[in-house]
Amino acid sequence: MNIYSSINKFAGITLITGAILFSSCRTKDKINGITPEIKNYGSLTVKVSNEAGGQPITFGTMSFTNAAGNKYSVDLLKYFVSNFTLIRNDGSERNFGNYKLIDASDTSTCSFTLDSVANGSYKAIRFYLGVDSLHNHTVLNQGDLNPISGMVWSWNTGYIFFKHEGSYINDTGTSKILLYHFGTDAALSTVDIPITQFDINSNKKTLYIKFDLNSLYNAPNTINFTGNNFHQSTELSDRIWLGNLRTNFSSSFTFDKVQ
Amino acid sequence: MKTNKLSIIITAAALLLSTVVIDACKKDINPDAFTGGTPYLLIIPSGLPKMDIPANNPLTVEGVALGRKLFYDPILSANRTMSCASCHNQSYSFTDSNKQFSTGIDGIKGTRNAMNLVNLGFQKKFFWDGGAADLESQVIGPIQNPVEMHESLANAIHKLNTDSVYPGLFKKAFGGDTINTSMLMMAIAQFERTMISGNSKYDQYVRGVATLTAQELNGKQLFEDASKGDCTHCHVLGSTFSDFEFKNNGLDSIYTDPGRYKITLLASDSGKFKTPSLRNIALTAPYMHDGRFTTLQQCLDHYNTGFHYGAHLDPVLSTAVKGRMTAQDMTDIIAFLNTLTDTAFINNPAFKHP
Numbered sequence: 001m002n003i004y005s006s007i008n009k010f011a012g013i014t015l016i017t018g019a020i021l022f023s024s025c026r027t028k029d030k031i032n033g034i035t036p037e038i039k040n041y042g043s044l045t046v047k048v049s050n051e052a053g054g055q056p057i058t059f060g061t062m063s064f065t066n067a068a069g070n071k072y073s074v075d076l077l078k079y080f081v082s083n084f085t086l087i088r089n090d091g092s093e094r095n096f097g098n099y100k101l102i103d104a105s106d107t108s109t110c111s112f113t114l115d116s117v118a119n120g121s122y123k124a125i126r127f128y129l130g131v132d133s134l135h136n137h138t139v140l141n142q143g144d145l146n147p148i149s150g151m152v153w154s155w156n157t158g159y160i161f162f163k164h165e166g167s168y169i170n171d172t173g174t175s176k177i178l179l180y181h182f183g184t185d186a187a188l189s190t191v192d193i194p195i196t197q198f199d200i201n202s203n204k205k206t207l208y209i210k211f212d213l214n215s216l217y218n219a220p221n222t223i224n225f226t227g228n229n230f231h232q233s234t235e236l237s238d239r240i241w242l243g244n245l246r247t248n249f250s251s252s253f254t255f256d257k258v259q
Numbered sequence: 260m261k262t263n264k265l266s267i268i269i270t271a272a273a274l275l276l277s278t279v280v281i282d283a284c285k286k287d288i289n290p291d292a293f294t295g296g297t298p299y300l301l302i303i304p305s306g307l308p309k310m311d312i313p314a315n316n317p318l319t320v321e322g323v324a325l326g327r328k329l330f331y332d333p334i335l336s337a338n339r340t341m342s343c344a345s346c347h348n349q350s351y352s353f354t355d356s357n358k359q360f361s362t363g364i365d366g367i368k369g370t371r372n373a374m375n376l377v378n379l380g381f382q383k384k385f386f387w388d389g390g391a392a393d394l395e396s397q398v399i400g401p402i403q404n405p406v407e408m409h410e411s412l413a414n415a416i417h418k419l420n421t422d423s424v425y426p427g428l429f430k431k432a433f434g435g436d437t438i439n440t441s442m443l444m445m446a447i448a449q450f451e452r453t454m455i456s457g458n459s460k461y462d463q464y465v466r467g468v469a470t471l472t473a474q475e476l477n478g479k480q481l482f483e484d485a486s487k488g489d490c491t492h493c494h495v496l497g498s499t500f501s502d503f504e505f506k507n508n509g510l511d512s513i514y515t516d517p518g519r520y521k522i523t524l525l526a527s528d529s530g531k532f533k534t535p536s537l538r539n540i541a542l543t544a545p546y547m548h549d550g551r552f553t554t555l556q557q558c559l560d561h562y563n564t565g566f567h568y569g570a571h572l573d574p575v576l577s578t579a580v581k582g583r584m585t586a587q588d589m590t591d592i593i594a595f596l597n598t599l600t601d602t603a604f605i606n607n608p609a610f611k612h613p
Contacts, residue, residue: 236526
């Protein structure tokens with residue numbers, strides 16, 4: 001009897017152990033504490049198109065004119081989009097905690113996929129133009145935050161949030177260098193894109209947004225490149241420029257469509 | 260009996276289920292997966308504080324050895340002519356002999372004196388202005404600096420990945436078949452954390468195994484005396500000999516190099532530089548961020564009478580009396596500073612070219 005009672009106990013313990021193991025495996029399948037249900041969740045691809053004055057960016061040609069009247073070119077255009085957040089009609093938010101480096105010269109970098117996005121109606125998008133302070137105080141990162149991208153300062157630990165390098169024509173008609181390296185914690189810019197309403201479902205799983213350089217240099221602060229063409233975010237003289245660009249980022253991104 | 264049979268069946272079924280479930284869980288585990296290198300036993304001499312080693316970069320025998328090889332290997336410079344050790348020479352406590360400024364691979368001189376690489380593992384920010392926020396991130400500075408090794412990170416990593424030896428060494432230290440930037444930074448930082456000095460004559464005196472002369476003891480007292488040397492406000496006595504904070508020590512009232520200000524853009528940080536450790540100070544001339552002083556006597560003269568009353572001068576110095584030290588006081592303080600030389604450190608075979 002004693003032996004059998006032990007076996008019974010053993011059976012019980014084994015069952016419980018099995019159950020614990022089974023449930024611990026199950027936990028792994030949950031994402032952020034929500035068990036995905038195939039019908040209500042899916043992946044969403046976000047595609048960013050880069051333009052200047054509504055025209056696609058062409059590189060290395062003096063093709064664009066900003067609101068201040070400066071003709072300019074783009075040799076390099078890269079920036080970080082992070083902590084992409086979708087805001088539902090009921091006001092609830094989902095921050096995907098992602099870090100994406102967009103290189104306008106390489107369309108394969110201009111889209112990213114968010115997993116387990118709830119189907120439904122949404123009213124706004126929010127993200128950071130830049131890298132939050134949690135990840136901005138070390139460059140010991142891989143993926144899109146790998147410092148090999150050149151989007152870091154080597155003398156001042158942190159990410160260059162936005163880089164535009166090219167040239168512009170100054171007041172006397174001379175072509176001059178244009179170098180904008182925008183960053184530091186204080187420059188982290190929150191981009192809010194309010195939208196009347198958009199739906200995400202199995203037929204609408206690609207979200208298109210546009211970034212426009214001319215808008216960045218236009219509103220609400222008009223950026224004139226003359227005498228203002230070289231900024232690395234490390235001088236007191238960069239401060240006004242930093243503040244102006246930081247404010248302008250929100251209006252430089254617009255919602256296009258979901259399809 | 261029925262009950263007993265049933266319980267056996269239940270037990271068997273439960274065991275089977277557990278096994279299946281355990282196996283299912285195990286599917287994620289690769290038996291060949293990298294489980295980490297051999298833990299490195301870091302010995303911290305008594306008198307020094309506990310070292311906070313980041314959890315994401317524990318010291319391993321393989322990682323430290325790799326970092327040491329990289330520290331001495333010119334592969335990290337663009338034309339393979341300079342390594343970290345080119346400007347950080349062990350014989351001079353890892354400074355650049357007696358040079359005011361070091362010369363990079365393109366023959367261009369920098370604007371700041373090569374720093375003393377001692378007890379880095381106890382420090383939080385690096386470079387004279389603290390621009391590097393951790394020891395790992397510091398690594399990419401000199402590699403990419405145009406007046407130092409002038410190499411791109413992408414090319415440095417490419418050279419390491421196509422080298423005949425490094426991929427195997429990195430794999431032993433960090434696992435994986437491809438070297439990445441994090442592994443490079445982690446390896447060098449690991450080696451640097453082992454570069455500990457704590458066996459100077461002064462340390463031996465604190466442990467009771469050496470005696471200081473009357474002059475050295477007097478120098479120690481003057482070093483601490485707030486009305487004389489007043490050195491310990493910044494160069495904390497007894498362990499690291501620095502608070503590793505950023506201070507304006509009155510070198511100039513108009514700054515050619517704004518120092519910490521370049522990092523924070525705070526006007527109050529103008530002309531501030533990191534307090535350097537005084538360990539091995541007799542070996543690290545010239546002194547100050549720009550190497551303007553060639554002797555310790557000049558440094559003491561500066562703190563005694565030479566400092567400028569600028570807007571951002573450190574409060575401790577702005578209230579210090581000019582001329583408070585006699586010539587003999589300064590001579591005695593220098594005698595004490597000479598006891599901070601750690602010959603075991605500059606001769607330690609573990610830090611030499613492998």
